[in-house]
Amino acid sequence: MQAQEAERSRLFDLIEKLVTWENSTSKNVLEEARAEIRKSCGGALPPVYDPFSGGCSIPLEAQRLGLPAYGSDLNPIAVMIGKASIEIPPRFADQPPIHPLREGEQSRSGYRNAEGLAEDIRYYGERVRSKAWERIGSFYPEIDVPSSQPGNDGDGKATVIAWIWARTVPSPDPAFANVSVPLVSSFLLSAKAGKEVWLKPVVDRKAHTIAYHVRHGGTKEEISRAKEGTKAGRGANFICLMSGATIQPTYVKEEGKAGRLGATLMAIVAEGERERIYLASDRVQIQAAKQAIINEKPDTELPDEKRAFWTVSYGLTTFGSLFTNRQLVALGTFSEIVAEIRDEIERDALGAGVTDDGIPLRENGAGARAYAEAVSVYLGFAIDKCSDYWSSICTWDSSRDGIRNTFGRQAIPMTWDYAEANPFSSSSGNWMAMVNWVWKTVANFVTASSGCEIQHDAQSVTYPAGAVISTDPPYYDNIGYADLSDFFFVWLKPLLKEIYPQIFSFLSVPKTEELIAAPYRHGGKEAAADFFMQGMEQAIANMAGQIDNTYPTTIYYAFKQSEIKTEGISSTGWATFLQAVMQAGYAIVGTWPVRTEMANRMIASGTNALASSVVLVCRKRRLTAETVTRGVFLQALKRHLPRELETLQKANIAPADMPQSAIGPGIAIFSQYKKVLEADDTSMSVRTALQLINRELDDYLGGVEGDFDAETRFALTWFEQYGFQSGDYGMANNIAMAKGLSVDGVKHAGIIESRAGKVRILPRNELEEDWSPDRDDHLTIWECLHYLIRQYEAEGVSPATTYLFRQMRQHAEAVKDLAYCLYEICATKRQEPAQATSYNALIQDWGTLTESAARQNEDNISSQTSVARNGQGSLNI
Structure with missing residues (x-):
């Protein structure tokens, strides 16, 4: 037993090394891990396959550990992420960059993994920026800065970081119907303590004009009012600056759908030597924005799905409508140049001695043509990243003086005042910042094995022989990734359809087959649940039917926190998913939480969100599995679960994780049976089983109270009713007597305060300062x-x-x-x-x-x- 614990401790130490960020590319640590994997697998490394590969994190980690990596997905964006992560980098591993040396640049030797490819991404990203500046630089003029302006240490000119716009509607007051009034969530530009900057709207009712003056500092009341903007409550409730009338959400929606939602430039943020420069709008800057004329924009319709797409109600109904004309011109121009520069990259590759085989990337080419296409793929991802920062959904974050991107969450919200980034600045949202994100990512890929990503559904995909399946499937109805992916698809398709014509043969991202329970797609909740259940059963049955039991299958499930809040651990999504796994022929032999959130994050119900994901460890159910009664199942739970729970506690599983962890041994007992029959001979549902497991967990935790001293048991009972608040002495006396104590005895222990007929437990900050258990x-x-x-x-x-x-x-x-x-x-x-x-x-x-x-x-x-x-x-x- 001691040797077993020592071995467990040694392996845990290795895992701790692996999850340390600084060791991500460490040859010594990774080789140590690979040696352990080879030892446990008998020398031959099995391929790892994720049939719902999404962002490709599982195959990417498998590749880092030297395992052949496979992934598949229906979503073209996910497929391209997979190809860019595990398939393309190994093809050009350990090669030097092919670009001509910059002036003063020294060549180096010893490029590891995809470092050479990464250097070329950065170099040709700079080339794209240079060419784009030649074509559209006039749309992004510098701004004149008065010498008295705070932050101005330069020559009177400054590069603009962002233009702060506000959406407008015609005033609802007939007397000012010709005036567009702003819908502003906040006039605060910088919230830094002692350096606040805000906008003061100046209204001239006679001239029917509204101007915006930049103010530095101010009283608390002024700053507080500036934070409120023109808001009159949540959502689209505003105050008309002209008339003082309330602007109702219905009015904003009507005006938006009628095409009368406009925009006004309120302020400009520019680069200073040591701090941001905040300036009022001027005609030159407004005119520059108007120069950008777009003849064509992405016309893919936004879904009328109000959980994740909030703009449709306000007349922004296509993906193209989420961008300003200047943003559309910029995205189109950068895309055109990336496509054009492909020939230049191929010529440079040939000049650097790369093979001229003419084989394209999609046919596993590794020559000059494929290399040029590969660099284009990564620059395409840079453009997609730009779209996240170059939309009219982006807002200005006054707390950090920077642009907040479109996708702060998995939804497209409606924003009122928005920040338009300058692609040619050196601050947030610029082109090279996006290129550098891609460059750094590729430079850190570990190309220790081959990789393959294909476009395929999980229900019928064919797995390689001996594959280990580890997957992170869709989570019931949590997120409609297919709908959201169109935001990026509309920019990636024109750029990469020549390189991967089959992947980009769709008008938009395929949605009908997406395996989530989306009521708006399937005509109601019940039909959506049936679709998810049938599809997930089929996908998991396809896994179980093709693999042997040499290795377990691991399946990740992410809890939807709103479900836990209302339904607990036996939520509909969780129970439905477990049901699908078991009906596919798996027995669940373990469940473990994975911490994917910050440890201090709590939802309103008090359930900690730090273990928002759970790993199911599954093996095929025995063919000889029995059918048993509810009573037999309950007896097995009571016999085995307490011992397993004690083991979990000894392993220091956090209390927030215990309900999820307890499901492992509990559902392992349930899923070992062919069926568990209720009194009426119907099969027990997974949801009922989860509730019974939770009841046993509650009984177990309640049972440990008997091991506490009497004073602690008193405090526990009192705390459950009153917390740290005061309660009546009489009630305290009754509880104390039931524990064989007196209130004075508990007070003597230093736990409570008792005075004037009231009793309360002393909070931690009121306990003695100089205390020692000795x-x-x-x-x-x-x-x-x-x-x-x-x-x-x-x-x-x-x-x-x-x-x-x-x-x-x-x-x-x-x-x-x-x-x-x-x-x-x-x-x-x-x-x-x-x-x-x-x-x-x-x-x-x-x-x-x-x-x-x-x-x-x-x-x-x-x-x-x-x-x-x-x-x-x-x-x-």
Whole structure:
């Protein structure tokens, strides 16, 4: 057993090395991992396949570890991401760049992986920028800066970073019907403390004009009003600056659909020597924007799906309508130049000695033509990234003085005041910044094995022999990626359809077959659920039918937090997905949470979002699986689950993760059976099984209370009802008597305050300052936990925290049990997410605390030994 734990610890240490960002391309760490994989696989490395490859993270990680990587998806954008991630880089691995040396540039040797390809992406990105400036640079003039302007340390000219526009509608007041009034969510341009910049609208009702003056500093009241813009509430509720009348959402929608949604330039942000320069709009800048004339724009319709597409109600109904004319001209021009420069790249490749085989990239070419097409693919992704920053959905972020991109979430919101980026600046949203993102990504690819990405549905794809399946499938009805992908497809298709004609043969991203439960697509919730269930069953059955049981299948599932809030861990999406997995012939032998969110992120219900993804570990169900009754299943749960839960707690699974983790051993018991029959002989649903598993988890956590001292049990009962608030003495006395205590006894323990007929638990900040478990003659588990949390929140895993942890080491398991119980109370019963976070965070660092305490103890022993060897009180320094 000891040897097994040592081996487990050694492998965990290796995993910790692998997930450290600095080791992403470390040859030594990666080779150590590959050696372990070869050892466990008998020398031959199996291919890894993800049939829902999406962003290609799973095949990319497989390739990094030296495993042959495969992926497939229906979505053309996902397929191209996969090809750019795992298929193209190995074809040009370890090759130097082919571009001519820049003036003063020195050639280097020893290009690893895709570093040479990355250098060419950056070089030809610069070439594209140069050519684009020649064609459309006049649309982006510098701005004159008065010498008195704050931030102006230059020669009176400055490069514009962003133009701040506001959408407008005609005033609803008939007296000002010819005036376009702004719809502004905020007039605040910079929120930096002491350096606030804001816009003051100046209204001339006689002249029917509105001007915007830039103001620096101001009173708190002025800054507060500026933050509010012209808003009159949530959504499209505004105040008309001309008349003071309320502008209703229905009016804004009507005007938008009638094509009367306009825009006015309010302010300009320019580059300064040390800080941003904020200026009022001027005619030169307005005229420059008007010069951009577009004859054609993407006409793909936006779906009328109000969960993720909010602009349709306001008349912005096509993807082309999400961009200004100048943005459309810029995106079109950069795309044209990327296509044109392909011939130049091919000539340079030939000049650098690359093979002239004429084989295109789509046919696995690795010569000059394929190389030129490969660079074009990556520059195409740079254009797609630009579209995310060059739309009229982008806003100005006053907290960091920069542009906020279109996709802050998986939706296209409606924005009122928006920021238009300058492609030729050196600040947020510029062309070279987007190119550099791509360059850095490609430079960090590890081309340790071959890769292949194809366009195919998961229901009928053929897997390579011996493949290990690891996949992150669509999550019920969470996100309609196909609809959202059209935002990028409309720019990538014209650029890459010659390189990959089959992938870009669609008018838009295929949607009908997308495996999500979208009611708007299938005529209602029930039909959508049936479509998802049938399709997912078919896809998973296709997996189970083609693989053997040499390796488990791993399937990732992301919880929809709004579902957890209303339905708990047995939510519709989760239960439906598990049902599909089991009906396809799999038994689920484990579930483990994967932390994909920040540890301090809590949703309103108190459920921590740090484990928003769960990995299902699956193997084929035995052909001899039995059909059993509900009673037999419950007996098996009660017999096996507590032992498994105890193991999970010993592994320091965070309280927020425990419900998801507990599903593993619980659903493993359920899914081993062919069927579990209810009293009426109907099959038990997965949802019912999940509820029973959760009930056993609650009973288990409640059962550990019996191991606590009486004072802690009193505090736990009181806390569940009152938290840290006051309650009546009589109630406290009843609870104390039931525990064999008195209120005064609990007060003597230092846990509560009792005065004037009221009792309350002392919060952590009111506990004694100078406390030590060694000196406490009435020590309780409650005190140990809360003094430890107070120290941990003040200093983290510090020497002082570790020392306190060591002092209460004999009570450590009970302290941890109490943290689990209190997390459950705060998260699900008292709805206090902030308190829940404290208990959860401590358990997350429990392993680190334990290791730190062990090291501190070893250091003390070593120091004492050294003292003993060197005589009385003589330290060996």
